[in-house]
Amino acid sequence: MTVIAEPFIQWSWIFAHGHEMWTYTLQHLVLTVVPVVAGLAISLPLGILAQRHRRLYNPVIWIAGFLYTIPSLALFVLLIPLTGLSLTPVEIALTTYTLLILIRNIVTGIDEVPAEVVDAATGMGLTRRQTLWRVQIPLAMPAIMAGVRVATVSTIGLVTVGAIIGRGGLGQFITDGLQILFTTEILLGAVLSVLLAVLADAGLLGLQRLITPWTRKALAGATS
Amino acid sequence: MDEEGPRGGNVVNNFTLGHLIHWFTTAAHWSGPDGIPNRVFEHVLISVESVTIAAAIALPVGMYVGHRRKGEFIAVTTANVGRAVPSFALLVLVFTIMLRILPANLAYGFGPGVVTLTLLGIPPILTNTIVGIQGVDADTVEAARGMGFREREVLSRLELPLAMPLIMGGVRTAALQIVATATLIALIGGGGLGTYIVGGIAQSDTVQTIAGAALVALLALFTEFGLALVERRVTPRHTRTPRRWRRIQPAAGIAPPTPVGL
Amino acid sequence: MPGWSEFAGADYDVGAHDGLGRTGRGGEAVTVMISLRDVSKHFPSSSGNAVNDLSLDINEGELAVLVGPSGCGKTTTMRMINRLIEPSSGEIFVGGSDVMKQDPVMLRRGIGYVIQSVGLLPHRTIEQNIATVPQLLGWDEQRIGARVRELTALLDLDDELLRRYPGELSGGQRQRVGVARALAVDPPVMLMDEPFAAVDPIIRARLQDQFLDIQRRLRKTIVFVTHDIDEAIKLADRIAILNIGAKVEQYAPPEEILRAPASDFVSRFVGAERGLKRLALISVADVEIEPGPVVQRTASQDEARRAMREAGTEWVVVLEGEKLLGWIDWWMMEGGRDVAAVEPREFAAIVTPGSSLRTALDIIVQSRTHVAVVVDNDNGYQGIVTLDRLTAELRP
Numbered sequence: 001m002t003v004i005a006e007p008f009i010q011w012s013w014i015f016a017h018g019h020e021m022w023t024y025t026l027q028h029l030v031l032t033v034v035p036v037v038a039g040l041a042i043s044l045p046l047g048i049l050a051q052r053h054r055r056l057y058n059p060v061i062w063i064a065g066f067l068y069t070i071p072s073l074a075l076f077v078l079l080i081p082l083t084g085l086s087l088t089p090v091e092i093a094l095t096t097y098t099l100l101i102l103i104r105n106i107v108t109g110i111d112e113v114p115a116e117v118v119d120a121a122t123g124m125g126l127t128r129r130q131t132l133w134r135v136q137i138p139l140a141m142p143a144i145m146a147g148v149r150v151a152t153v154s155t156i157g158l159v160t161v162g163a164i165i166g167r168g169g170l171g172q173f174i175t176d177g178l179q180i181l182f183t184t185e186i187l188l189g190a191v192l193s194v195l196l197a198v199l200a201d202a203g204l205l206g207l208q209r210l211i212t213p214w215t216r217k218a219l220a221g222a223t224s
Numbered sequence: 225m226d227e228e229g230p231r232g233g234n235v236v237n238n239f240t241l242g243h244l245i246h247w248f249t250t251a252a253h254w255s256g257p258d259g260i261p262n263r264v265f266e267h268v269l270i271s272v273e274s275v276t277i278a279a280a281i282a283l284p285v286g287m288y289v290g291h292r293r294k295g296e297f298i299a300v301t302t303a304n305v306g307r308a309v310p311s312f313a314l315l316v317l318v319f320t321i322m323l324r325i326l327p328a329n330l331a332y333g334f335g336p337g338v339v340t341l342t343l344l345g346i347p348p349i350l351t352n353t354i355v356g357i358q359g360v361d362a363d364t365v366e367a368a369r370g371m372g373f374r375e376r377e378v379l380s381r382l383e384l385p386l387a388m389p390l391i392m393g394g395v396r397t398a399a400l401q402i403v404a405t406a407t408l409i410a411l412i413g414g415g416g417l418g419t420y421i422v423g424g425i426a427q428s429d430t431v432q433t434i435a436g437a438a439l440v441a442l443l444a445l446f447t448e449f450g451l452a453l454v455e456r457r458v459t460p461r462h463t464r465t466p467r468r469w470r471r472i473q474p475a476a477g478i479a480p481p482t483p484v485g486l
Numbered sequence: 487m488p489g490w491s492e493f494a495g496a497d498y499d500v501g502a503h504d505g506l507g508r509t510g511r512g513g514e515a516v517t518v519m520i521s522l523r524d525v526s527k528h529f530p531s532s533s534g535n536a537v538n539d540l541s542l543d544i545n546e547g548e549l550a551v552l553v554g555p556s557g558c559g560k561t562t563t564m565r566m567i568n569r570l571i572e573p574s575s576g577e578i579f580v581g582g583s584d585v586m587k588q589d590p591v592m593l594r595r596g597i598g599y600v601i602q603s604v605g606l607l608p609h610r611t612i613e614q615n616i617a618t619v620p621q622l623l624g625w626d627e628q629r630i631g632a633r634v635r636e637l638t639a640l641l642d643l644d645d646e647l648l649r650r651y652p653g654e655l656s657g658g659q660r661q662r663v664g665v666a667r668a669l670a671v672d673p674p675v676m677l678m679d680e681p682f683a684a685v686d687p688i689i690r691a692r693l694q695d696q697f698l699d700i701q702r703r704l705r706k707t708i709v710f711v712t713h714d715i716d717e718a719i720k721l722a723d724r725i726a727i728l729n730i731g732a733k734v735e736q737y738a739p740p741e742e743i744l745r746a747p748a749s750d751f752v753s754r755f756v757g758a759e760r761g762l763k764r765l766a767l768i769s770v771a772d773v774e775i776e777p778g779p780v781v782q783r784t785a786s787q788d789e790a791r792r793a794m795r796e797a798g799t800e801w802v803v804v805l806e807g808e809k810l811l812g813w814i815d816w817w818m819m820e821g822g823r824d825v826a827a828v829e830p831r832e833f834a835a836i837v838t839p840g841s842s843l844r845t846a847l848d849i850i851v852q853s854r855t856h857v858a859v860v861v862d863n864d865n866g867y868q869g870i871v872t873l874d875r876l877t878a879e880l881r882p
Contacts, residue, residue, distance in 0.1 A: 071407050073407050073437070074438075075441070077436070124619055178316055190317045193313050201304070214609045
């Protein structure tokens, strides 16, 4: 191996591949957003249902947990007979991975809305649906958003593994680089995916703060 | 796109359950270095090694920091970092670095595998240990000190048993994550059940790929349930949490285990 | 009384009431606003009835307080009126309509509901919180805005609080917002469950005073639940003392309950110092005040001594015209001095006509003269209150 003679990072290569960086990053983003949004679309109704009808909670969580346990690469592969060899099995698998955390957080979030707020809302004359959508869900937002954040960051990491199955995303740098043991390319893929995860986390945290302004205001120091 | 695998060639061709069963019943697949028993052994071996080292590092640090009740920052940061760093990227990274600084035969396989898996296993164990120990009611600890417990005894007799559910949860999470990610070490020549998957893709042998995936899934599930049983045994009865992961609060930023198989 | 459905519709007019809060129908006769008939509630998880065959009538414009020991069923009773709990049997009428025949949601929109923890929606501003029910009823923005401002003025809340969130307010402020919110659509009926219990005693007293003031103006029909008998005595028009199973031990004005407790349970619940509590309900202006030994500044020593002898005291009150100057006693006039020559001492024990007899008693006990002197706002002398007068009041 002639690795020792090469410089560790070839900056020229990086600059030459700006286009790929952009493409793969965008792809990666799309590949992340789709499962999270789809996961949310499934988890929200399921979560609301499971919160109200407690008997549903355990089976639902059990199934989601079961799927969650299966390692990503294995799940991708196992779905191939059903969906063909592409990024579709990856997306389906990633969606199921988000279910566990999202459903759990939705249920916990709604659970933790103080009982007296719900009582006051009902006592004032809000219908059940109004109480759910105008009171419980908004107040569960911090928990739900926390779940979305975790799901997003995890998904970003898992999308990198997807490159083993189908082309696309920042994982492509890693697999391609691995094939020829090209450190620079590998490093690029790794660093960019970490960066993307950190930025996504921070961005979603900002979004969470934006839509829940009441959590920021402290009551410390309030006097009569 | 459907028929063209990343390495080219027809990958999805006439796959049926029959093929799968045939693969599993072929004697050749059960013996030798590439046989199922050996691969399972490799997989389990590296996992156990990594979990043990991770625990050996994370537990003492976690207990010390947790007991001092200074662990808030570390716990949250490690959890966040552990979440954000994609294990696949990390594995390949460690591999390439080791390739540079070590002779070739050490750089492949086990070496980077153990290092990466250990690094992956530390955050869950560390975070949960800290949170678990710090979660023990401060008043109870104070009372214990007041009764004359030595610091060491406060830790071993009071905090540790009470924190056990969370700590075990962390070890379980770490173990699962490690077992799952160990699938990927096949990419750098590390053996384990992942070789079936990776090899199957390279050789366009769909049956092998799927068989490998099935084996990996089975091992993961087996580990999960096995450890659940162990946890139940080890945890003092009255401190058992009724639901898995119940204690780990999402809103506090300390997340449940990252999806396995990163 | 307009039919209940007329209120519960979207066109309830907020402005159409006179100072008494009644909807301009001239309420001379007493009408029953809330009526419970043989109401019972049984919970599956417990043996026995939480509420057992309760019958109670609450008049329009009345503040009825349900008070009793923990677990007696007072809160359960209250919550059946707006059907947050469904009665197991019996009938409940509000405004003449059977609550069971109405849509519970619409029923609740027409009843003000205030609970101990207030239950403000943490994610909405104070303004949005108060506007909750009006918005549900479809009021337009302008009307809601005007009403919110009306209420903040009524509840003595700063306008700038409207933009804040509940988490930023103090306990006392939140309680007032809770009341404002309940009053938003000017419902004729309000249900209040220990609304002032969660704040400290000083703030609680202030809130109670403000609340009494508002109620005097609005004259709502209120069912008020508390475990604090003193609060009940202070606020209620009528008190219902409830025993286990919501059994009504006595339902009467506070004064009557203190004077003539209907049973041992009631007198024990009212507690010790019943006499003192009764005195607290009577003001000085309500009783006969004695003139006491009085002389003018210009009086001679003989006149002063004569006044003392007649009153049987060793001191006299010195006036200048109507104004109170103070008192002098026998020994201060030693050596043949006239009243004018002696500097009168100031009375420490002074009450106004508005003071309660309890305050007067407190003062009497501490004074050297053993009386309380009554003066009006301009320091004009009214008379004196003696201990004998107080004990006479307590005799049935």
